[in-house]
Amino acid sequence: MLSQTHRIVLALLFGATEPLTKSQVDICLEEDIDLTQIIADLNQYLETEGLPVWIQLVAGGYRLMTRAEYEPWLSRLFQNKGKLRLSRSALETLAIIAYKQPVTKSEIDAIRGVDTSLRPLVEKNLIKITGRQEGPGRPLLYGTTNHFLEYFGLASLQDLPQVKELAEIAGEDNLQSDIVEQDATE
Amino acid sequence: MSYNVKLNVYEGPLDLLLFFIKRDEINIYDIPIAYITDEYLNYLQLMQSLNLQLAGEFILMASILIRIKVQMLLPRPETEKLEDIEDPRTELVQMLVEYQKYKEIGEQLKRLEANQSRHFPVTLTSDQRNYDPELFLGDITLIDLGLAFQQILEKLPKVEPVNLEIMKVNIRQQILFIRECLKKRSRIRFSEIAAKLTDRLEVVVTFLAILEMIKSMEINVSQKDIFGEIWITKKKTIQDNVISNA
Numbered sequence: 148m149l150s151q152t153h154r155i156v157l158a159l160l161f162g163a164t165e166p167l168t169k170s171q172v173d174i175c176l177e178e179d180i181d182l183t184q185i186i187a188d189l190n191q192y193l194e195t196e197g198l199p200v201w202i203q204l205v206a207g208g209y210r211l212m213t214r215a216e217y218e219p220w221l222s223r224l225f226q227n228k229g230k231l232r233l234s235r236s237a238l239e240t241l242a243i244i245a246y247k248q249p250v251t252k253s254e255i256d257a258i259r260g261v262d263t264s265l266r267p268l269v270e271k272n273l274i275k276i277t278g279r280q281e282g283p284g285r286p287l288l289y290g291t292t293n294h295f296l297e298y299f300g301l302a303s304l305q306d307l308p309q310v311k312e313l314a315e316i317a318g319e320d321n322l323q324s325d326i327v328e329q330d331a332t333e
Numbered sequence: 334m335s336y337n338v339k340l341n342v343y344e345g346p347l348d349l350l351l352f353f354i355k356r357d358e359i360n361i362y363d364i365p366i367a368y369i370t371d372e373y374l375n376y377l378q379l380m381q382s383l384n385l386q387l388a389g390e391f392i393l394m395a396s397i398l399i400r401i402k403v404q405m406l407l408p409r410p411e412t413e414k415l416e417d418i419e420d421p422r423t424e425l426v427q428m429l430v431e432y433q434k435y436k437e438i439g440e441q442l443k444r445l446e447a448n449q450s451r452h453f454p455v456t457l458t459s460d461q462r463n464y465d466p467e468l469f470l471g472d473i474t475l476i477d478l479g480l481a482f483q484q485i486l487e488k489l490p491k492v493e494p495v496n497l498e499i500m501k502v503n504i505r506q507q508i509l510f511i512r513e514c515l516k517k518r519s520r521i522r523f524s525e526i527a528a529k530l531t532d533r534l535e536v537v538v539t540f541l542a543i544l545e546m547i548k549s550m551e552i553n554v555s556q557k558d559i560f561g562e563i564w565i566t567k568k569k570t571i572q573d574n575v576i577s578n579a
Binding site: 160163200203210211212213214215217218221225233236238241242243245246258259261262275277297298299301308310 | 436438445476
């Protein structure tokens, strides 16, 4: 059975328009709660009851999402969603920005060996200008947005896919905690 | 000789080179530069024969490959120790390895994208409600702050610009003005003239005009006591006659 706190958190998740963070929940409840545990309980409840939604840890907060198996119907409800995909060059560019941010366009171009157009990614709110680099020409610096994390279903930037070399640098502790957290939310 | 090539879309010259490396199972750290250069140039020729426009980057890479090939062929000076000689391919290899890394991550992002696109957030539209601002101090950069500041500035009531019209009046103009005043009466108080003036600068310029007129002996100025009234008296001069005749 769900406690009153569980039900309040679930209500907040229903109402929230963006991923709900722990501090937001704490302010609304006026107390410090073990949100990770409550989310885990709620996810178990939603699963046992066979409800079509689950709570995902994404972009530093929790978000109520429909389950993947209902995608065929929902994609009919929403135009294009689920059909439009980013191009390979856009994905490559995002990969570079995600790992090297803050990064300038010329640094991106140097890695890709081609002239990169960043405007579409800014327009899609996947990247943003984070400032200017000191030095000649003071070029613009780019970084990923919160929406980037939401779009790829990442809890945080630490959750980015690891390639072998990068995984070694990141260390195993980091990976371990991510796995635990993912278990808790699924 | 006929080619049977399946044309893929390559993101750039590095992508194309990686394709050759993968296809022919080449060790990226020991690239047979002559072979890969030939393959690369063949591909460019094919592109040209199909009238496909080649981006400048492809041509640039061709020149890099040829330069490396030449450097590999050149005899090395005997005096140099073996470990001192840098492999001309090193820079290219580094670029390829770096690019390959992000290409792989891009592919992983593609999988994440496909996965996440099957889930839909349960949410009402955001324009119906406003969050308590205390709950939202998240994803903000200096740029956002700047934009917010600009919006506030735009909302503020427009401040009337202060007019800094330098020298609205000049001495010549004020001389004519004083002459005008002296047309009807031969004697006039400075305070009477000053009363018709609107700002401090005008008063100063008018005073200078009076000094100028004294100098040219057009007028006389008298004052009974200090801080007393200044009387301006018209003198009968040639200049005056000239102007009144004109």
